[in-house]
Amino acid sequence: MLRVQNLQVKYGDFQVLWGVSLEVHEGEVVCLLGPNGAGKSTIINAVSGLVRPLAGCLEFCGERIDGLPTHEIVTRGISHVLERRRVFPYLTVEKNLLLGSYQVRARPHREGSLSRVFSLFPVLRQRRNQLAHSLSGGEQQMLAIGRGLMSRPKFLMIDEPFLGLAPLVVTEILKIITQIGAAGITVLFIEQNVQLALSVSHRGYVLESGRMVVSGSAKEVLESALVRKVYLGI
Amino acid sequence: MSIFTIPSSEVLIQGILSGILMGFVYALIAAGLSLIFGLMEIVNFAHGEFLMLSMYTTFWAYALFALDPLLSVPLSAGVLFLLGWLTYRGIIRRILGGPMLAQIFATFGLGIFLRAAAQFLWTPDFRQVSKAWVQGPVRILGVSVGLPQAVASVACLAAFGMLYWFITRTETGFALEATAQDRQAAALMGINTERMFALGWGIGAACVGVAGAFLANFFYVFPHVGSLFALIAYVTVALGGFGSIPGSLVAGVIIGVIEVLGGLLIAPAFKYVAVFVLYLVVVLVRPQGLFGKF
Ligand SMILES: Nc1ncnc2c1ncn2[C@@H]1O[C@H](COP(=O)(O)OP(=O)(O)OP(=O)(O)O)[C@@H](O)[C@H]1O
Ligand SMILES: [Mg+2]
Numbered sequence: 001m002l003r004v005q006n007l008q009v010k011y012g013d014f015q016v017l018w019g020v021s022l023e024v025h026e027g028e029v030v031c032l033l034g035p036n037g038a039g040k041s042t043i044i045n046a047v048s049g050l051v052r053p054l055a056g057c058l059e060f061c062g063e064r065i066d067g068l069p070t071h072e073i074v075t076r077g078i079s080h081v082l083e084r085r086r087v088f089p090y091l092t093v094e095k096n097l098l099l100g101s102y103q104v105r106a107r108p109h110r111e112g113s114l115s116r117v118f119s120l121f122p123v124l125r126q127r128r129n130q131l132a133h134s135l136s137g138g139e140q141q142m143l144a145i146g147r148g149l150m151s152r153p154k155f156l157m158i159d160e161p162f163l164g165l166a167p168l169v170v171t172e173i174l175k176i177i178t179q180i181g182a183a184g185i186t187v188l189f190i191e192q193n194v195q196l197a198l199s200v201s202h203r204g205y206v207l208e209s210g211r212m213v214v215s216g217s218a219k220e221v222l223e224s225a226l227v228r229k230v231y232l233g234i
Numbered sequence: 235m236s237i238f239t240i241p242s243s244e245v246l247i248q249g250i251l252s253g254i255l256m257g258f259v260y261a262l263i264a265a266g267l268s269l270i271f272g273l274m275e276i277v278n279f280a281h282g283e284f285l286m287l288s289m290y291t292t293f294w295a296y297a298l299f300a301l302d303p304l305l306s307v308p309l310s311a312g313v314l315f316l317l318g319w320l321t322y323r324g325i326i327r328r329i330l331g332g333p334m335l336a337q338i339f340a341t342f343g344l345g346i347f348l349r350a351a352a353q354f355l356w357t358p359d360f361r362q363v364s365k366a367w368v369q370g371p372v373r374i375l376g377v378s379v380g381l382p383q384a385v386a387s388v389a390c391l392a393a394f395g396m397l398y399w400f401i402t403r404t405e406t407g408f409a410l411e412a413t414a415q416d417r418q419a420a421a422l423m424g425i426n427t428e429r430m431f432a433l434g435w436g437i438g439a440a441c442v443g444v445a446g447a448f449l450a451n452f453f454y455v456f457p458h459v460g461s462l463f464a465l466i467a468y469v470t471v472a473l474g475g476f477g478s479i480p481g482s483l484v485a486g487v488i489i490g491v492i493e494v495l496g497g498l499l500i501a502p503a504f505k506y507v508a509v510f511v512l513y514l515v516v517v518l519v520r521p522q523g524l525f526g527k528f
Contacts, residue, residue, distance in 0.1 A: 099423045
């Protein structure tokens, strides 16, 4: 579904990605792991067109998407939940969600998408008339994911969904990610906690200093020498 | 000798009423400025010159084609919409990531250029629409005010209402608001943020397009006419809160009234003193303005 080949990105003179390749197949849940500053966000920002690559090829469903503006990329069925949630702070929960289905393709299904999101996250229904900035961190993350689902994407990318959340909320969102995957939506998400992320993923990638260092099935990644040594301290 | 004078109650009521009427015009001008600022945190320092161009558009439509200013409203709004759109596409877009000073000087320079161009093309002469459809006084609430002022006021209030409806009730309005709050997140919703920015500039300029057409009914048209209105618009936006559209309405009316009262209670020459004193008080006491978020 998604194929990233030899991706290179520079911010000014500072190169952060040095030829990264990655693939996500239809129906998979894949996690992208790596320490702070490795360039994980940069990869998915390049996929959604927020960052312009220096070199490389980005393909979605067999078509080149690099060079397209963001609003055209997402219309092809990609949804991207940004790092730190980035809900629209001064709009209500409901308006935030409705904006998720702004695309012409998604508008006819608004009512249905909304009730689906509300059944996935009942707390959002209770908060629907509240301004988004007044929600708790966990609720904002649910809103951000819910908003991402409102466009009925084929492919959902989530950047660090557990960042700064209480363990109970983490468990809840993990469950939701599994449910989203089970509902047939392909998922790529970023996380730093290797065990946590691999527990719900089919496959994983580990990025370090702009280079992919490990990739494989969840089991292979967990058992790789580097992950055992550096991330699990075994 | 005192510079304070005590006006009669009839003069006072008349003053307050005409202040409120002018306030609605100020509100629409300020709303355009505030819309652009709210969208991308750029102050359009050419806003006054945009107003000047809309007044000239109206004047020339009258002088060359005998089009009454009332009929020029859509023309002037359309011309200014285009001007705003082109300003974004041609200038603003190129300096968005640039340093703050570049952003200030770009619109400031555009303003100077437009003023000089107007002076070059149309001379510094004061021009006037002499036989407009609406002229003379009208009695409202027992006091007499100018009919052109009253018409301008009601029309600007109506235009303001339409703007507010558009922003808060339409899909495109939500998209503008979303773009203002988080440009990247908005793009990820499938919103063409480039188009939203251009649209914001177009609508912001069209606000003065409407106001200018009505102002041309009772105000002289000359290359520097925008400066005074722009100054008042900046004060209005600062008072109402940068980026707040409802704030512009409240602040516009407050400033319209204060301006008249300042003229009546102190002396006509000092009417703006009262306005700027109010501005200073607001900046010191509540820097974010009455309705500001920051
Ligand atoms: N807009 C930018 N301009 C300049 N440098 C940037 C920009 N965005 C990111 N960087 C730098 O690029 C590197 C990679 O950033 P990126 O956000 O992709 O890392 P990450 O793996 O997502 O890290 P984290 O886990 O902290 O989110 C970092 O060193 C960061 O400082
Ligand atoms: Mg990141």
